[in-house]
Amino acid sequence: MYPSKFDYVRALSVDDALEKIASDEEAKFIAGGHSLVPLMKFRLATPSLLVDIGGLHDLSYIKDEGDHLAIGALTRHTEVEHSQLLQAELPMLSYVASLVGDPQVRHRGTIGGSVAHGDGASDLPAALLALDASMIAVGPSGRREIPAKEFFKGFLETALSPDELLVEIKVPKGVSSWSYKKFNRRAQDWAIVGVAAVKNGSTKVAFVNMGSSPLRSTGCEDALRSGATIEEAAERAAEGIEPPSDLNASSEFRVHLAKVLTRRALEELS
Amino acid sequence: MTQVAEQGTSVIGKKVLRREDPALLAGESKFVADLDVPGALNIFVLRSTAANARIKAIDTTAAKESKGVVAVYVAADLESEWAGPMPCAWPVTADMKNPPHYPLAKDTVRYVGDAVAVVVAEGAEEAADAAALIEVTYEELPAVVDLEEAAKDTHLVHESLGTNTSYVWELNPNPEALERAFSSAKYVVSERYIQQRLIPAAMEPRGVLAIPSPIGGDYTLYSATQVPHILKVMAALTLGIAETKLRVIAPSVGGGFGSKLNVYAEELLCLALSRRHRRPVRWVEERSEGGQATIHGRGQVQNIELAADENGKLLGVRVSLIADMGAYLQLVTPGVPLLGAFLYHGVYHVENYGFKAVGVFTNKTPTDAYRGAGRPEATYAIERAMDALARKVGVDPAEIRRRNLIQPEQFPYNSPAGLVFDSGDYPANFKVALDRLGYSKLREEQAQRRASGSRRHLGIGISFFVEMCGLAPSRVLASLNYSAGGWESATVRVLPTSKVQVVTGTAPHGQGHETSWAMIVADKLGVPLEDIEVLHSDTAIAPHGMDTYGSRSLSVGGTAVHLATERVLDKARKLAAHQLEVSEEDLEYSSGVFSVKGVPGKVMPLAGVAFEAFTAHNLPDGMEPNLEASVSWDPPNFTFPYGTHLAVVEVDEETGKVELLRYLSIDDCGNQINPLIVEGQIHGGIVQGIAQALYEEAVYDRDGNLLNPSLADYLVPSAAEMPSFELGQTVTPSPTNPLGVKGIGEAGTIASTPAIMNAIVDALSHLGVTNIEMPASPERVWRAIQDAVAS
Amino acid sequence: MKVSMKINGVEYERDVEPRRLLVHYIREDVGLTGTNVGCDTSSCGACTVLMDGKSVKSCTVLAVQAEGAEITTIEGLAEPDGTLHPLQRAFQECHGLQCGYCTPGMVMASLSLIKENPGLDERKVREGLEGNLCRCTGYHNIVKAVLQAADEMGVKA
Ligand SMILES: Cc1cc2nc3c(=O)[nH]c(=O)nc-3n(C[C@H](O)[C@H](O)[C@H](O)COP(=O)(O)OP(=O)(O)OC[C@H]3O[C@@H](n4cnc5c(N)ncnc54)[C@H](O)[C@@H]3O)c2cc1C
Numbered sequence A: 001m002y003p004s005k006f007d008y009v010r011a012l013s014v015d016d017a018l019e020k021i022a023s024d025e026e027a028k029f030i031a032g033g034h035s036l037v038p039l040m041k042f043r044l045a046t047p048s049l050l051v052d053i054g055g056l057h058d059l060s061y062i063k064d065e066g067d068h069l070a071i072g073a074l075t076r077h078t079e080v081e082h083s084q085l086l087q088a089e090l091p092m093l094s095y096v097a098s099l100v101g102d103p104q105v106r107h108r109g110t111i112g113g114s115v116a117h118g119d120g121a122s123d124l125p126a127a128l129l130a131l132d133a134s135m136i137a138v139g140p141s142g143r144r145e146i147p148a149k150e151f152f153k154g155f156l157e158t159a160l161s162p163d164e165l166l167v168e169i170k171v172p173k174g175v176s177s178w179s180y181k182k183f184n185r186r187a188q189d190w191a192i193v194g195v196a197a198v199k200n201g202s203t204k205v206a207f208v209n210m211g212s213s214p215l216r217s218t219g220c221e222d223a224l225r226s227g228a229t230i231e232e233a234a235e236r237a238a239e240g241i242e243p244p245s246d247l248n249a250s251s252e253f254r255v256h257l258a259k260v261l262t263r264r265a266l267e268e269l270s
Numbered sequence B: 001m002t003q004v005a006e007q008g009t010s011v012i013g014k015k016v017l018r019r020e021d022p023a024l025l026a027g028e029s030k031f032v033a034d035l036d037v038p039g040a041l042n043i044f045v046l047r048s049t050a051a052n053a054r055i056k057a058i059d060t061t062a063a064k065e066s067k068g069v070v071a072v073y074v075a076a077d078l079e080s081e082w083a084g085p086m087p088c089a090w091p092v093t094a095d096m097k098n099p100p101h102y103p104l105a106k107d108t109v110r111y112v113g114d115a116v117a118v119v120v121a122e123g124a125e126e127a128a129d130a131a132a133l134i135e136v137t138y139e140e141l142p143a144v145v146d147l148e149e150a151a152k153d154t155h156l157v158h159e160s161l162g163t164n165t166s167y168v169w170e171l172n173p174n175p176e177a178l179e180r181a182f183s184s185a186k187y188v189v190s191e192r193y194i195q196q197r198l199i200p201a202a203m204e205p206r207g208v209l210a211i212p213s214p215i216g217g218d219y220t221l222y223s224a225t226q227v228p229h230i231l232k233v234m235a236a237l238t239l240g241i242a243e244t245k246l247r248v249i250a251p252s253v254g255g256g257f258g259s260k261l262n263v264y265a266e267e268l269l270c271l272a273l274s275r276r277h278r279r280p281v282r283w284v285e286e287r288s289e290g291g292q293a294t295i296h297g298r299g300q301v302q303n304i305e306l307a308a309d310e311n312g313k314l315l316g317v318r319v320s321l322i323a324d325m326g327a328y329l330q331l332v333t334p335g336v337p338l339l340g341a342f343l344y345h346g347v348y349h350v351e352n353y354g355f356k357a358v359g360v361f362t363n364k365t366p367t368d369a370y371r372g373a374g375r376p377e378a379t380y381a382i383e384r385a386m387d388a389l390a391r392k393v394g395v396d397p398a399e400i401r402r403r404n405l406i407q408p409e410q411f412p413y414n415s416p417a418g419l420v421f422d423s424g425d426y427p428a429n430f431k432v433a434l435d436r437l438g439y440s441k442l443r444e445e446q447a448q449r450r451a452s453g454s455r456r457h458l459g460i461g462i463s464f465f466v467e468m469c470g471l472a473p474s475r476v477l478a479s480l481n482y483s484a485g486g487w488e489s490a491t492v493r494v495l496p497t498s499k500v501q502v503v504t505g506t507a508p509h510g511q512g513h514e515t516s517w518a519m520i521v522a523d524k525l526g527v528p529l530e531d532i533e534v535l536h537s538d539t540a541i542a543p544h545g546m547d548t549y550g551s552r553s554l555s556v557g558g559t560a561v562h563l564a565t566e567r568v569l570d571k572a573r574k575l576a577a578h579q580l581e582v583s584e585e586d587l588e589y590s591s592g593v594f595s596v597k598g599v600p601g602k603v604m605p606l607a608g609v610a611f612e613a614f615t616a617h618n619l620p621d622g623m624e625p626n627l628e629a630s631v632s633w634d635p636p637n638f639t640f641p642y643g644t645h646l647a648v649v650e651v652d653e654e655t656g657k658v659e660l661l662r663y664l665s666i667d668d669c670g671n672q673i674n675p676l677i678v679e680g681q682i683h684g685g686i687v688q689g690i691a692q693a694l695y696e697e698a699v700y701d702r703d704g705n706l707l708n709p710s711l712a713d714y715l716v717p718s719a720a721e722m723p724s725f726e727l728g729q730t731v732t733p734s735p736t737n738p739l740g741v742k743g744i745g746e747a748g749t750i751a752s753t754p755a756i757m758n759a760i761v762d763a764l765s766h767l768g769v770t771n772i773e774m775p776a777s778p779e780r781v782w783r784a785i786q787d788a789v790a791s
Numbered sequence C: 001m002k003v004s005m006k007i008n009g010v011e012y013e014r015d016v017e018p019r020r021l022l023v024h025y026i027r028e029d030v031g032l033t034g035t036n037v038g039c040d041t042s043s044c045g046a047c048t049v050l051m052d053g054k055s056v057k058s059c060t061v062l063a064v065q066a067e068g069a070e071i072t073t074i075e076g077l078a079e080p081d082g083t084l085h086p087l088q089r090a091f092q093e094c095h096g097l098q099c100g101y102c103t104p105g106m107v108m109a110s111l112s113l114i115k116e117n118p119g120l121d122e123r124k125v126r127e128g129l130e131g132n133l134c135r136c137t138g139y140h141n142i143v144k145a146v147l148q149a150a151d152e153m154g155v156k157a
């Protein structure tokens, strides 16, 4: 498997990255490369220029900023998994990171890459959606903060414009309980269905692989708000959601799994 | 047989560490893809994206102009290279239909993956880049995908044949008696099982490197193959190269499981192109390409019927199956169902037996032998059906088996299918297994769980298998129309410095023959293991051989080594007697030294004998120089390993997920040379069988597209999904060979699939579930429960 | 473009296309063929090497991304005199390999796992090797080998 040809430059700073990405319409950032390189090997992605942001070590950090935690976009999954700060303040994120792919993938993949890729089958985006995180991006027109709910738009589509760089992920504190259920057949695989449930004041529920992007379960959240039991709320989990069918599960089975896993997750919360 | 050398401590039966390992562990061993020769060309094979289509046009113009490209060929360009079509060595019936099959498809493509063009370029990247520029125009025809549909001939894979049926093969010694057995039976169970298609997925993809010697006119072919000897003969015939001009070498080979037991288009293409371009030609398979281009296994729709009396004792077994050949017949494609044909009554005594197989073509990758080949299918059918019978009769699955097991006093057992089972004590083996598992206790636990209303169900699965291996007595192969023999050859040579060289015709690719064969020789000759080297897998060094597959290597190849060693020892004894001026009967042999009985100090070590044989200064009259012997051993019968495999699973009723809690096996493979290797073979085999039950299936859509050729989608399980295994053994030596060995390469795979499936159905039987198709994915399990509860 | 890195302690510089995968750089440009390729979807782990001490799938890293990195491959484990690393030895003693094709990757993944995880047990080893496929051994003896080596290397619970 050989990617088709492309040019390659290393970004020396955030500004440099922005400049380089603007130089070519078909250019793409590469962080860990663990979403991009597999696609390029099959020539499903054929960027003409790669701007490597892997050397921007300043963007690799996990900080306590009072009411929220700030995670640099280039923080690798393995660092999220093993961070003592996260394990103390936001253990859910460490746990979810520990379920991504396999150790080798976690040694390379970055949280920013995972979020920017915006794959509905990815674990971290759905978890961040349930956590009401927000994404900090910088681009030619400056720095902006995008709430997770507005960030994931569709199949591999996010609110980032092609010339914007995701630099940080802000996750609010105050999670009183959480649950993450990843259902798959082999440990290394992507979730067939995943459910992230978070209690932080209200209860939020988000799904992995129930649609082309990470999704919030409005049916379940509405039901809970109006005082429904766990069973009733779980029953409404897939309301308005039409999950895909693939080799691992039909759409119908995904709906069923979503309900079962939501119920189990909610039971763990209480 | 002749006497065994008396020795203090024999290595046989010891866990001797493998000599193959250090080089593999250090990354020093060379696989085909590791070989690079200066000036080698690389090829890329462009494959059909249509399952059944006429090729309207192939435009290679742009590809030919692409950087680094030396040539681009389509079928018509290479016709002059072939002296004949690709070989199928097993015409199972006289009227079997075997359409001609060439390395590149000519006017019609017949499966997704069928080769349509080949790019020859300097570098592999350049070949791939150029292939992307080739444009093929197809006129698509309806694809034949479903087996039972294929048998109806609505659409044809090969129009010229007028049918999709390649052959019908039947074994029915006494049809009237069989009919009577069924009509007089108290119980009849009729089951239909599907053996899904599997991708063998040896971890090393295939690879080929053909090197021509332009002056001498000969060729060296390196290939990731299990069958260098068979490949040499077949490639020579197909390419019109004199057999003497072709040397085939299988370097380190990363697993095979049957997928490298073949003669492939790419091997022939590399040879032909190296002949044409007078340069070395290389090809290394991509994994997703291999999913389409390397043979698949299994692929059957099985109907099995059991007739039983009021006690559940079997009266008759009747089997009818359709087997998926794929688009073409590869090396032994049609023969695979026959390797199971004789075993559909399993370990149970029955008088009446009937079997019928229909081989049909489909627009899919050709099938061929995959670990177990025919025997996993047979074992699956009978073991699942025995559970169905137990449910019908209303007895425990263990009890129904006990009532029907072939008894020890029935051995050698003349089977209703015409085989002679060599040896066994089935009831004893079965009891050991059930006791070790704590079978009755688990049944109690299961009952308690059910009573508690738990939605995590416990299931216990039994699988008791017998297989025939040690392929094979050549005369039996003749009766099955197989085009070759089943012998194996070995040469044992004591060199002047008393080091020993063993040359074997087997072709190991993970089985550790270098270690085991050395152990056999060390045991007989009493020389240190380190002094013995084992040579193999190079037709220039080991010119005779029938290679490695069908759990044959130890029982046939190992026996050849053993017999050759005996012959060497006989000669050494004659020579020693001559030198010591005593008669042979006065000699004792121990730890590598001949000594004269009762005369302390009158000794001659083997080293001395070897040197005398080498100098030939003082040999007995008529004795040839050198201490060596060659043997070709043709076994008088198959061997019949057997064993009980037990699985304990937990099924989550809500999600359909199956968790394997325990797996225990008690195997009987006769005597064991190296238990370390035996255990390893069982472990690996078990996982491959479990994989069929729970994870793996080559899925085709209605248009004949293979949906999961990669390892991301084709679910080969990892360590995380598997438990550790509880292994035990019973030992019933085989009388078929002097080593008393049977074979263990396929046992685990043959046994484990039905153990798992029986366990899952057992877990859910109280909900009314009687069958689940494989692989038992969460969704399949969940649906089976929904369907059962609904009805 | 020029790409340099240290592999098994030796500095290499090669001129390669940006699309060169690290695994091809190691195998073809540098000529260390112990690292294998078993798939094209980053699934099998046969290509696992250590990059700055951590296991990575070298088929999923561009050589240019490894500029300046320290790479350890299977060839870099044994002592110069050929004495096997305790982990390699454990694989042999436990019969943790058959055809040996998955082995280099399996060993490198295990090494990273052992170093990062004090207190390994069977479950953790199995999960830690989720990204490495073996078709021969059924994993039983691989797990045994890793636990034995972890013990010997003094990092087991
Ligand atoms: C075998 C395998 C298994 C996997 N299994 C899982 C799994 O189970 N669950 C899961 O969630 N993920 C899984 N992944 C994906 C993994 O998590 C990826 O690492 C992650 O999705 C992408 O991170 P990266 O840094 O590698 O991104 P890259 O591949 O470098 O980039 C991905 C995309 O994001 C863009 N990008 C990257 N960083 C930025 C940035 N800072 N700003 C703007 N754009 C950016 C790139 O241009 C590219 O389009 C798996 C990957 C592999 C190879």
Ligand code: FES
Pocket (backbone or CB within 6 Å): C036, C037, C038, C039, C040, C041, C042, C043, C044, C045, C046, C047, C048, C057, C058, C059, C060
């Ligand atoms: S070759 Fe890298 S994961 Fe398979």
Ligand code: FES
Pocket (backbone or CB within 6 Å): B203, B254, B255, B510, C096, C097, C098, C099, C100, C101, C102, C103, C133, C134, C135, C136, C137
């Ligand atoms: S030892 Fe053969 S694949 Fe692991």
